[in-house]
Amino acid sequence: MGDSNKDSCSFLSEKSAKIFVAGHRGLVGSAIVRKLLSLGFTNLLLRTHAELDLTRQSDVESFFAAEKPSYVIVAAAKVGGIHANNTYPAEFIAINLQIQTNVIDSAFRYGVKKLLFLGSSCIYPKFAPQPIPENALLTGPLEPTNEWYAIAKIAGIKMCQAYQIQYKFNAISGMPTNLYGPNDNFHPENSHVLPALMRRFHEAKVNGAKEVVVWGTGSPLREFLHVDDLADAVVFMMDEYDGLEHLNVGSGKEVSIKELAEWVKEAVGFEGELVWDSSKPDGTPRKLMDSSKLARLGWRAKIELRDGLADTYKWYLENVKQ
Numbered sequence: 105m106g107d108s109n110k111d112s113c114s115f116l117s118e119k120s121a122k123i124f125v126a127g128h129r130g131l132v133g134s135a136i137v138r139k140l141l142s143l144g145f146t147n148l149l150l151r152t153h154a155e156l157d158l159t160r161q162s163d164v165e166s167f168f169a170a171e172k173p174s175y176v177i178v179a180a181a182k183v184g185g186i187h188a189n190n191t192y193p194a195e196f197i198a199i200n201l202q203i204q205t206n207v208i209d210s211a212f213r214y215g216v217k218k219l220l221f222l223g224s225s226c227i228y229p230k231f232a233p234q235p236i237p238e239n240a241l242l243t244g245p246l247e248p249t250n251e252w253y254a255i256a257k258i259a260g261i262k263m264c265q266a267y268q269i270q271y272k273f274n275a276i277s278g279m280p281t282n283l284y285g286p287n288d289n290f291h292p293e294n295s296h297v298l299p300a301l302m303r304r305f306h307e308a309k310v311n312g313a314k315e316v317v318v319w320g321t322g323s324p325l326r327e328f329l330h331v332d333d334l335a336d337a338v339v340f341m342m343d344e345y346d347g348l349e350h351l352n353v354g355s356g357k358e359v360s361i362k363e364l365a366e367w368v369k370e371a372v373g374f375e376g377e378l379v380w381d382s383s384k385p386d387g388t389p390r391k392l393m394d395s396s397k398l399a400r401l402g403w404r405a406k407i408e409l410r411d412g413l414a415d416t417y418k419w420y421l422e423n424v425k426q
């Protein structure tokens with residue numbers, strides 16, 4: 105049984121510590137790897153999904169027994185946009201429960217010093233007070249289109265808290281808002297709104313299309329955070345935060361989906377019309393988070409959405425096969 109204790113550790117001073125970044129090839133995981141390498145960390149432990157399926161408990165236990173990392177950042181999950189969440193509820197609840205349960209439990213059992221779990225802003229009630237404080241959790245009904253994923257993420261937060269309370273295992277949780285940036289998922293149906301529109305506007309521009317369909321009414325509001333800001337917040341929390349409560353990680357700025365569509369259209373240089381498909385779900389009307397707790401600890405987002413959009417499209421042109 106792990107004998108981890110909650111002594112605060114100086115993460116940033118241990119550049120040769122073995123750090124397992126689960127999901128290192130994804131939007132978030134790859135940004136965290138970039139950030140850790142830029143800070144001079146030399147001993148990252150990485151496994152692809154094909155090399156280590158984190159839903160397989162015995163494989164995860166064998167991996168931790170053999171590798172014994174000092175730190176774990178859980179950026180592996182079954183992730184998707186509103187359509188994917190609404191279409192594959194069983195996968196979103198089962199796979200995410202399996203991944204996080206296996207990783208958190210094995211991390212404790214094999215002596216990991218500190219683990220950070222990533223949830224999402226969708227854990228909060230559909231009609232939570234705005235901006236949403238951390239204590240709004242479990243105070244009302246969830247958004248139906250992603251309640252399965254939300255329940256799994258809430259269970260992850262609670263598991264980290266339970267392991268802190270019972271075992272003194274230093275397991276903390278961060279709740280990012282909607283993320284975007286290099287290495288995002290640009291799948292036409294299963295992605296989030298920003299990468300979905302970027303791809304659709306790009307393809308429309310290249311193909312000379314006169315209009316692009318955008319889902320819903322355009323009226324929902326969303327907060328966006330560049331994934332490099334999130335990676336910076338993850339490192340900050342690994343070094344500075346050992347609390348029981350999850351922390352919101354947001355930019356504090358929201359835009360309507362209509363505004364976002366206009367901004368992505370402009371960034372891509374598509375000059376046609378937008379057509380709104382109101383048969384598609386809008387989802388939560390608003391989910392601006394109150395990230396003041398993290399701000400009081402000393403962290404704030406830096407990358408403005410318009411700048412981030414330009415950088416992401418540049419990355420898209422250089423990396424996504426047409």
Ligand SMILES: NC(=O)C1=CN([C@@H]2O[C@H](COP(=O)(O)OP(=O)(O)OC[C@H]3O[C@@H](n4cnc5c(N)ncnc54)[C@H](OP(=O)(O)O)[C@@H]3O)[C@@H](O)[C@H]2O)C=CC1
Nearest residue numbers: 127129130131132153157158180181183222224280282283
């Ligand atoms: N994207 C967003 O807007 C937001 C994301 N988050 C959270 O951030 C975290 C990362 O999300 P994001 O980077 O966007 O997701 P991605 O889908 O980009 O990355 C997820 C990673 O997890 C891996 N993975 C999935 N299933 C397994 C498995 N069974 N075993 C091993 N690896 C697996 C994937 O590998 P492969 O692709 O090969 O299957 C991929 O590398 C998640 O916890 C998510 O909830 C929170 C808020 C917003």
Ligand SMILES: C[C@H]1O[C@H](OP(=O)(O)OP(=O)(O)OC[C@H]2O[C@@H](n3cnc4c(=O)[nH]c(N)nc43)[C@H](O)[C@@H]2O)[C@@H](O)[C@@H](O)C1=O
Nearest residue numbers: 184185186224226295296297300318319320324385386387
């Ligand atoms: C990130 C977080 O939040 C996610 O929920 P969401 O914010 O509702 O996800 P979304 O980005 O897919 O949609 C945002 C809005 O945008 C509109 N919209 C327009 N046109 C497209 C479009 O083409 N694709 C998508 N996906 N949405 C579109 C869409 O109708 C909706 O009103 C969870 O899935 C979950 O992943 C989670 O944790």
